[in-house]
Amino acid sequence: xxxxxxxxxxxxxxxxxxxLVGANVYLSGTTVGTATNLSGVYLxxxxxxGGYRLVVSRIGYATRITDLVIGPGESREINTELKPVVxxxxxxxxxxxxxxxxxNLQQFINHFVGETPWADSVEIINPEVLRxxxxxxxxxxxxxxxxxxxxxxxLGYRITYHLKEFKYSGGRTRWDGEPLFTEMSAANSIQAAxxxxxxxxxxxxxxxxxxLATLDDRLDKEGFIVSSMQEPAYGFASPKRTTTSADRxxxxxxxxxxxxxxxxxxxxxxxxxxxxxxxxxRWRKKRRGAANMQxxxxxxxxxxxxxxxxxEIIQPYGATxxxxxxxxxxxxxxxxxxxxEGYPENDE
Numbered sequence: 023x024x025x026x027x028x029x030x031x032x033x034x035x036x037x038x039x040x041x042l043v044g045a046n047v048y049l050s051g052t053t054v055g056t057a058t059n060l061s062g063v064y065l066x067x068x069x070x071x072g073g074y075r076l077v078v079s080r081i082g083y084a085t086r087i088t089d090l091v092i093g094p095g096e097s098r099e100i101n102t103e104l105k106p107v108v109x110x111x112x113x114x115x116x117x118x119x120x121x122x123x124x125x126n127l128q129q130f131i132n133h134f135v136g137e138t139p140w141a142d143s144v145e146i147i148n149p150e151v152l153r154x155x156x157x158x159x160x161x162x163x164x165x166x167x168x169x170x171x172x173x174x175x176x177l178g179y180r181i182t183y184h185l186k187e188f189k190y191s192g193g194r195t196r197w198d199g200e201p202l203f204t205e206m207s208a209a210n211s212i213q214a215a216x217x218x219x220x221x222x223x224x225x226x227x228x229x230x231x232x233x234l235a236t237l238d239d240r241l242d243k244e245g246f247i248v249s250s251m252q253e254p255a256y257g258f259a260s261p262k263r264t265t266t267s268a269d270r271x272x273x274x275x276x277x278x279x280x281x282x283x284x285x286x287x288x289x290x291x292x293x294x295x296x297x298x299x300x301x302x303x304r305w306r307k308k309r310r311g312a313a314n315m316q317x318x319x320x321x322x323x324x325x326x327x328x329x330x331x332x333x334e335i336i337q338p339y340g341a342t343x344x345x346x347x348x349x350x351x352x353x354x355x356x357x358x359x360x361x362x363e364g365y366p367e368n369d370e
Contacts, residue, residue, distance in 0.1 A: 025095035026068030136351030178217035233333035245295035284326035
C-alpha cells in the first residue's frame, strides 16, 4: 500500500494579508476537504498519490484553484491569497429570472445533469445563481455567480460544484468545474442499500472503471471490448475496427503513480456486463454499436494525456466522451476514490 501524502497551508486576504477563517479547502472530485482555523491554516490528510486540483473558496472572495501532483508520503505546503469580490445580492439572487431564463435552465439541466432515469432525482438547490447566454441559435453558455448546491438522491451525495465553464454548441457539451462530495445520511437501511446498489451501477461501465481496468491490464476481466475506429477515406463506408489492448493505450509516466495514454483514432468501448440502457437508445434515437452492450467512444484532444492511479485524466479537456459516457453525465458521477466493495473482484 502506498504511503499517503499531506497538503497544508495558510489562506489570507490578498489585500490586507490577514488570515481568513472558515475558508473551504478541498480536493476537486473527492469527499476530502476541510476549513481554515483562526490562523487561516488548513491541513488535508491522508491524500492518495495522484493529480488533483486544490480548491480554496470563501464567500466574498474569488475562488482560487491550484493544480497539484503529489506522490506517496509527500508533504506539500500551498499558501493561498484570495481576492475580495463584491456581488450585489439582487444580481445573484433575483436577476431576470423570466420565462426565457427558465427555458435556458431546463436546457442547462438536460446537458449538465443528464437525461437518464436518475435525472429526476438530481436537484440543483440554488439555480438562481446561474446566468445564461444564448445569443446564437443552437448555442448555450452558462456561468454560476456562486457554487452550485446539488443533491443527488439517486446516489446519496450532496455536491458543491464550482462551475468554471459551460458551453453547448453543435450537439456537443463542454464544461469544467470542481465538485466536492458529501455523503448524505440515509433515513433507514433500505435507503442505504439503495444508494450502495446505485453507486455500484454508476461505477461499473463508467469512464473511471474503463481507465482503471486499462491501468491494471484487466479490460477483458472487467468486461470491456475496446477497438480502434479508423474513419474511412470515403464517407459512405463503415469505419474500420481493430481490437486493441491496454498495453497499446497506456505507458509509464513521469512518476510511478502517473501514466500516459495515447491513441489517435476514436476508441469504441463496449461493456458487455450491462445490457444497453433503453433510455440511452431513446436518447440517441437510433442504436449504434453492438446490440445489448453499453457502447461508448473516447477521443483524445491532447497527445498524450496523463492518467493518475485513480483513473483520473489530469488535463481538464484532454479527452472527449461520446456515446454512453456522455449520456450518463452528472447523474452517475461518484467521488474519484469510490470503489464498489470488493473491487477489483478476485480472478478465482
